Amino acid sequence: MANESISRRDILRSLAVGVTGSVLQVIPAEAAEYVHQMVHKEKAAAPAGNYTPKYFSASQYATLIHLCDLIIPKDEKCGGAVEAGAPEFIDLLTSENHKFQLGLGGGLFWLDGYCTDHYGKVFLECAPEQQKEVLDLIAFRKNAKPDPTLSQGVSFFALLRNMTCDGYYTSKIGIADLGYIGNTSLREFPGCPSLPE
Amino acid sequence: MAQVQRSAKQYDVCIIGSGAGGGMAAKILTEGGLNCALLEAGPDVHPEKDFKMFLWPYEAPHRGAGVGGRARENFGEFLAPNGAWHIEGEPYTSAPGSDFQWFRSRIVGGRTNHWGRIALRFAPVDFKSKTRDGLGDDWPITYEDLAPYYDKVEGYIGVFGTKENVPSAPDGVFLPPPKPRCTELIVKKACDKLGITCIPSRLAILTKSVNGRLPCHYCGQCGRGCVTASNFSSSQVLIPPAMKTGKLTLITGAMAREILVDKEGKATGVSYIDKATRSEKRISARAVVAAASACESARLLLNSKSTLFPAGLANSSGAVGKYLTDSVGSGGYGYFPQLEKMPPHNHDGVGGMHMYMPWWKFDRKNDFPRGYHIEFGGGREMPGVGMFNGMNRDEEGYGVSLKQRARKEYGCHIGFAGRGEMIPNPDTYCEIDPDVVDEWGIPVLRFHFKWSDYELLQAKDMQETFRSIVETMGGEYKTKTSIHGEYPFGIEAGGKIIHEVGTARMGADPKSSVLNGFCQAHDVKNLFVTDGAPLVTNPDKNPTLTIMALAWRASEYLLDEARKGNI
Numbered sequence: 001m002a003n004e005s006i007s008r009r010d011i012l013r014s015l016a017v018g019v020t021g022s023v024l025q026v027i028p029a030e031a032a033e034y035v036h037q038m039v040h041k042e043k044a045a046a047p048a049g050n051y052t053p054k055y056f057s058a059s060q061y062a063t064l065i066h067l068c069d070l071i072i073p074k075d076e077k078c079g080g081a082v083e084a085g086a087p088e089f090i091d092l093l094t095s096e097n098h099k100f101q102l103g104l105g106g107g108l109f110w111l112d113g114y115c116t117d118h119y120g121k122v123f124l125e126c127a128p129e130q131q132k133e134v135l136d137l138i139a140f141r142k143n144a145k146p147d148p149t150l151s152q153g154v155s156f157f158a159l160l161r162n163m164t165c166d167g168y169y170t171s172k173i174g175i176a177d178l179g180y181i182g183n184t185s186l187r188e189f190p191g192c193p194s195l196p197e
Numbered sequence: 198m199a200q201v202q203r204s205a206k207q208y209d210v211c212i213i214g215s216g217a218g219g220g221m222a223a224k225i226l227t228e229g230g231l232n233c234a235l236l237e238a239g240p241d242v243h244p245e246k247d248f249k250m251f252l253w254p255y256e257a258p259h260r261g262a263g264v265g266g267r268a269r270e271n272f273g274e275f276l277a278p279n280g281a282w283h284i285e286g287e288p289y290t291s292a293p294g295s296d297f298q299w300f301r302s303r304i305v306g307g308r309t310n311h312w313g314r315i316a317l318r319f320a321p322v323d324f325k326s327k328t329r330d331g332l333g334d335d336w337p338i339t340y341e342d343l344a345p346y347y348d349k350v351e352g353y354i355g356v357f358g359t360k361e362n363v364p365s366a367p368d369g370v371f372l373p374p375p376k377p378r379c380t381e382l383i384v385k386k387a388c389d390k391l392g393i394t395c396i397p398s399r400l401a402i403l404t405k406s407v408n409g410r411l412p413c414h415y416c417g418q419c420g421r422g423c424v425t426a427s428n429f430s431s432s433q434v435l436i437p438p439a440m441k442t443g444k445l446t447l448i449t450g451a452m453a454r455e456i457l458v459d460k461e462g463k464a465t466g467v468s469y470i471d472k473a474t475r476s477e478k479r480i481s482a483r484a485v486v487a488a489a490s491a492c493e494s495a496r497l498l499l500n501s502k503s504t505l506f507p508a509g510l511a512n513s514s515g516a517v518g519k520y521l522t523d524s525v526g527s528g529g530y531g532y533f534p535q536l537e538k539m540p541p542h543n544h545d546g547v548g549g550m551h552m553y554m555p556w557w558k559f560d561r562k563n564d565f566p567r568g569y570h571i572e573f574g575g576g577r578e579m580p581g582v583g584m585f586n587g588m589n590r591d592e593e594g595y596g597v598s599l600k601q602r603a604r605k606e607y608g609c610h611i612g613f614a615g616r617g618e619m620i621p622n623p624d625t626y627c628e629i630d631p632d633v634v635d636e637w638g639i640p641v642l643r644f645h646f647k648w649s650d651y652e653l654l655q656a657k658d659m660q661e662t663f664r665s666i667v668e669t670m671g672g673e674y675k676t677k678t679s680i681h682g683e684y685p686f687g688i689e690a691g692g693k694i695i696h697e698v699g700t701a702r703m704g705a706d707p708k709s710s711v712l713n714g715f716c717q718a719h720d721v722k723n724l725f726v727t728d729g730a731p732l733v734t735n736p737d738k739n740p741t742l743t744i745m746a747l748a749w750r751a752s753e754y755l756l757d758e759a760r761k762g763n764i
Contacts, residue, residue, distance in 0.1 A: 070595060070596060071595045071596070071599065072595075072596075072599060072600055073596060073597060073600075075597050075600060080600075085255070089258075089259075089260055092258055092259065093259065093262060093265060093266045096264050096265035096266075097265035097266055097267070100265070100266065135595060139593055139594055139595050140593045140594070141593065157595075158589065158590075158593075161589050161593075161595060161599075162583075162585070162586050162589055165584075165585040165586075165589060165599075165603070166260065166262065166582040166583065166584075166585075167260065169580045169581075169584060169585060169603070170254035170255055170260035170261060170580060170581060170582060171254075171255050171260075172253070172255055174580065175253070175254075175255075175579075175580050177600070177603075177604065178580055178603065178604065178607040178608075179541035179577075179604075179607070180541070180577060180578075180579055180580055180607075181541050181542060181543045181544075181577075182416070182417060182543045182544065182545035182577075182579060183251060183253060183416060183417075183418075183545070183579055184251075184416065184543075184545075185414040185415075185416060186414060186415040186416075186543065186545075187414075188415075189375045189376055189413075189415040189543075189545075189546050189547070190376065190542075190543065191375075191376025191377060191378070192376070192377060192378055192379035192381075192382050192542075193379075193539075193540065193542050195379060195382050195383065
């Protein structure tokens with residue numbers, strides 16, 4: 001996408017040029033630089049590479065990564081939730097929110113308990129078709145009606161699915177996947193290219 | 198108290214609050230030659246550092262969800278307010294059975310840093326509501342009294358729009374509007390078929406340079422605050438010129454506690470808590486302008502009790518805190534399959550709608566009084582947290598099919614929000630909670646709030662209209678509401694629309710109102726209120742433009758009275 005080649009700093013710089021005679025405290029180039037530095041710092045603080053989970057245990061985190069991958073996998077077009085950093089994002093938020101700790105932390109225990117009961121193994125050690133069998137059950141609310149023992153699993157999966165979507169669709173990969181174009185500076189707004197019939 | 202520090206200097210005016218009303222008073226009064234102290238309960242704002250313009254979600258660790266995901270409730274972490282529905286250490290309470298949500302932004306410029314910039318004039322008929330339908334009260338002033346100030350405010354802050362001659366939505370001094378987005382053209386088509394008026398919106402965003410401020414660069418992020426001040430905020434457009442006069446002393450971290458009076462009942466200054474040193478300080482002034490926000494100003498008046506004013510300052514009428522209203526709000530969204538065919542394109546535009554529906558059924562009998570306008574938005578917006586919650590709820594599943602669904606559905610939703618007029622009722626007001634103080638020791642507000650059938654019927658009409666617009670274009674209306682439950686027809690809790698006004702209303706009769714038509718207290722001639730509190734009615738037009746027009750008019754009057762030696 002064209003706008004990806006323009007950095008936030010470039011945009012702020014370009015806006016700072018040519019503002020004269022204003023009653024305002026306009027943005028000087030140093031301020032633009034400051035913003036860039038701030039973003040850089042935020043990025044540096046952002047999880048990358050060898051990530052140590054803040055909340056989940058190592059084994060729970062491995063399960064989380066696998067689940068994120070199953071919810072939004074890599075496909076022929078682009079990468080999936082794991083490459084998009086969704087597990088790190090989910091771990092960070094969970095470390096700060098008691099409700100997520102119960103919903104996701106507790107949910108992962110539920111999932112392993114369910115799998116141990118049915119397959120004698122925790123989720124991560126189950127065969128791919130066994131994992132699919134469980135997810136095909138807890139990914140739909142309607143399945144908890146005939147079998148109420150699934151309802152906690154359904155709630156867990158609904159929360160995890162939303163948070164995986166949040167992590168993926170706020171990433172560079174996810175935003176490009178949707179084809180969003182914008183977050184840039186335009187001289188004129190072009191309007192609608194052509195109205196669909 | 199032994200430790201109270203008094204300022205040696207006597208100011209002409211002490212202004213409390215730096216938002217739309219306080220910022221406007223600061224500008225007009227300092228430019229008129231008066232020395233002003235401006236108290237702001239929050240910190241200063243540094244747009245280039247504080248505003249998150251152009252930030253991608255992935256450039257922040259929380260991706261816009263905020264710490265623990267909690268910013269979702271407060272419109273996301275990239276927005277500009279400092280505060281929200283709840284502020285640590287500064288609580289408020291709701292009476293049993295009431296649900297009122299109070300949004301506060303503690304920062305220079307207040308809520309104007311992040312507001313929706315919808316800048317609508319009240320109509321002539323809005324000032325004569327009681328004459329029209331017997332409900333509520335008439336204003337002590339007319340549209341004609343305020344029109345010159347609407348002109349001045351629009352000319353100074355910059356508002357885009359078009360002249361349309363719609364009686365419920367008077368035309369103003371407008372910059373050209375931006376071109377419509379695809380979603381707006383589709384909704385306009387539906388409205389044309391249904392006989393609903395749909396016109397370019399009126400927002401305080403520059404489509405041309407004004408007073409050296411750059412025109413909009415169409416990033417669609419006005420709510421984050423604009424580094425180039427291409428949209429209006431008090432912090433960037435009103436406070437700087439006031440500072441430039443050399444007559445403004447801005448005091449941040451200053452939480453007003455009480456307006457002080459002398460034996461003759463004249464205001465002599467303001468006692469405030471300096472948050473940084475946690476000590477009480479005093480400002481002396483010849484006049485006081487309260488612009489702390491409608492409810493915060495009411496709280497300040499009610500807390501300013503003395504022998505002369507046992508029920509609170511300027512409250513001989515008992516009207517302070519009463520007549521509280523918020524806009525009626527109900528929303529919904531629809532799926533428009535024709536948008537699936539749109540190629541990727543830049544849909545950002547300004548930070549808000551380019552078109553809207555003013556109240557269009559003013560010429561017929563409806564089953565509720567007054568009216569509402571409709572705001573709408575959607576389409577190919579910047580992805581953010583929560584964007585696919587609705588899809589996941591409706592369709593569930595996981596895997597490649599989820600991804601494909603998201604690709605197909607992205608950009609195909611349009612959301613609608615009705616904003617209607619609430620009639621003041623005796624069950625809706627704020628008062629001082631007898632048991633609770635904030636961390637500064639200041640007694641807090643307790644809210645009573647009740648929607649009446651008038652508002653519920655309006656919300657019902659909104660839902661029916663949204664559905665008809667969506668279905669007219671072959672879309673699917675996704676929002677389900679009913680008459681039952683805590684929020685019938687999707688009506689929002691009181692306060693949620695952040696248009697709370699009326700708590701120190703103006704009026705011709707001092708027995709039933711707090712202020713005269715110039716926002717001057719009936720009981721205290723050197724006390725003015727210039728936020729949302731003076732508004733007698735809360736028509737379906739966002740109140741900020743009217744707050745600024747009233748504040749400009751009140752400030753000119755104050756200047757005039759000061760010149761005459763009456764204050």
